[in-house]
Amino acid sequence: RKEVEQDPGPFNVPEGATVAFNCTYSNSASQSFFWYRQDCRKEPKLLMSVYSSGNEDGRFTAQLNRASQYISLLIRDSKLSDSATYLCVVQTGANNLFFGTGTRLTVIP
Amino acid sequence: GAVVSQHPSWVICKSGTSVKIECRSLDFQATTMFWYRQFPKQSLMLMATSNEGSKATYEQGVEKDKFLINHASLTLSTLTVTSAHPEDSSFYICSAQGRGTGNTIYFGEGSWLTVV
Numbered sequence: 001r002k003e004v005e006q007d008p009g010p011f012n013v014p015e016g017a018t019v020a021f022n023c024t025y026s027n028s029a030s031q032s033f034f035w036y037r038q039d040c041r042k043e044p045k046l047l048m049s050v051y052s053s054g055n056e057d058g059r060f061t062a063q064l065n066r067a068s069q070y071i072s073l074l075i076r077d078s079k080l081s082d083s084a085t086y087l088c089v090v091q092t093g094a095n096n097l098f099f100g101t102g103t104r105l106t107v108i109p
Numbered sequence: 110g111a112v113v114s115q116h117p118s119w120v121i122c123k124s125g126t127s128v129k130i131e132c133r134s135l136d137f138q139a140t141t142m143f144w145y146r147q148f149p150k151q152s153l154m155l156m157a158t159s160n161e162g163s164k165a166t167y168e169q170g171v172e173k174d175k176f177l178i179n180h181a182s183l184t185l186s187t188l189t190v191t192s193a194h195p196e197d198s199s200f201y202i203c204s205a206q207g208r209g210t211g212n213t214i215y216f217g218e219g220s221w222l223t224v225v
Contacts, residue, residue: 032212041200091214
């Protein structure tokens with residue numbers, strides 16, 4: 001079983017739509033959780049860390065469910081500029097970092 | 110925010126030659142650096158993890174004699190692809206974590222390697 005599983009998509013949504021991505025992880029001892037955004041041919045950039053209490057940054061909301069071992073990312077009012085691949089990243093211990101395969105989002109005019 | 114710089118951004122080399130990629134943390138001390146490879150339309154694949162001053166830990170299936178990693182200082186790690194072959198052509202990215210970054214991992218800009 002993979003450490004981190006993520007639906008690769010693609011998700012094609014119209015502008016203004018709300019879209020949600022989920023990511024599951026297998027190690028219950030995982031400590032830190034992140035969502036990264038990766039544009040084509042570029043490096044991943046931190047979108048937001050994910051905390052147990054959930055966190056929101058503008059149109060983006062991230063949540064962590066430890067009991068079910070998944071994290072989610074919700075994007076409201078999608079913009080064309082949100083088109084990218086969203087990577088779920090789970091860290092277990094200082095040096096153990098696991099990536100999901102990424103979910104490709106395309107926002108359509 | 111913390112900055113990680115990677116160089117070169119693009120490199121083309123002949124088959125059989127070696128290529129060195131540098132990864133620098135510009136405004137923090139990177140106690141841990143990670144090296145990844147990403148083939149087109151695939152996710153990042155961790156190659157190795159290096160802690161400053163110690164030997165890198167390689168992931169299964171990654172040849173340590175082919176991909177030489179040096180993390181001699183708290184701000185610099187290098188990846189050398191030795192005797193490169195066309196199948197080594199890929200996007201190589203480093204990331205760093207350390208003092209002052211909390212749990213956040215920052216990525217370099219990536220290096221496109223094409224072996225001809």
